[in-house]
Amino acid sequence: MGSKYRLLPHLAEVFAAVGGTTAADPFSGSGVVSYLLKCQGYEVTSSDYLNFPTVIARATTANSDVTLGDAEIDAVCGPAADDRDFIRTTFDGLYFTEDDRTFLDSAWSNIDRLPAGQRDLAISALVLSAARRQPRGVFTFTDATRYTDGRRDLKLSLREHFRERIAEYNAVVFDNGRTSQAVCGEVFDVAPGPYDLVYLDPPYAPPADDNDYIKRYHFLEGLSRYWQDATIMHDTKTKKLAKRFTPFAYKRTIEDALLRTFEHFADSGTIVLSYSSNAVPAADRIIELLGKVKSSVEVRAVDHRYSFGTHVTAARRSVQEYIFIGRDE
């Protein structure tokens, strides 16, 4: 999550050249690209098949004017509004300290009493707090004591995290003069537009494994809805949610999924896709697939090898991040 950050300057350049007023970001993830599009003046249709990215996009991209005031922040961080203890008890011995889990229950009891717009912002800050507080940000392991290495993010309590994260989310809220929206669902369920610009950042299919986002982020997904309508697999050690199939996670189904996505947005003006060189399919195959719906396909390779690395070996390996741009000539 958030790994598109270093690509943002390159994407900004591409988007600026496209122009237009409407844009879609159907794999919104951390939400930074949707927010970039908003900053560049677009009316953004943002979506993701997970709930927590949708909440974040609603709070940052769709939201033009709602923030949390000091009183509301104090209320979320203050005494619990009810006696719920689902998180404290369910994840006992698995994630965070007793105090941290108690805070999550207590914060949610107060968040439940906020109006919808403020809820989204508060939940976003809570989700980001939990991600930062968990070593490596993933919930595939349960013994966090192995990672007591002194970094600041692991020292802060979740309550301290929340105060910092909510201040950050408050600070990004602004009105770009247009009405953007964020919805939760598969890419194929997103309204096909047409849009002036469609940005696609699908999961990458690794050559030797699947790509299971729920396995990594089940806790954040559950937290974003207080596990309402979410079914925990209680026989799993990590108490994770059921794996949800997506054709983008497997090398066998990724090509068909990409092609169907391109066809879904075929009537939109420009399709921009980012993809890594160490995933499948390879770049030439993606050019073929995108070429089926767009007469012109340009590829920009962003080589993010280090110019400033201090190690001698730093120049040894390079991973290319590709930006494919499909247009109608």
Place this chain on the structure above:
DNA sequence: GGGCAGTGGACTCGTGACTG
């Protein structure tokens, strides 16, 4: 019973920002 695919969960190591 051997080969294969899928699953669950622990865990590597190269990178590059940070620190003093």
Place this chain on the structure above:
DNA sequence: CAGTCACGAGTCCACTGCCC
């Protein structure tokens, strides 16, 4: 500026069930 340290569209392996 050199070395440390935290991070990750990640990797591996044991196990299971299914097929022949």
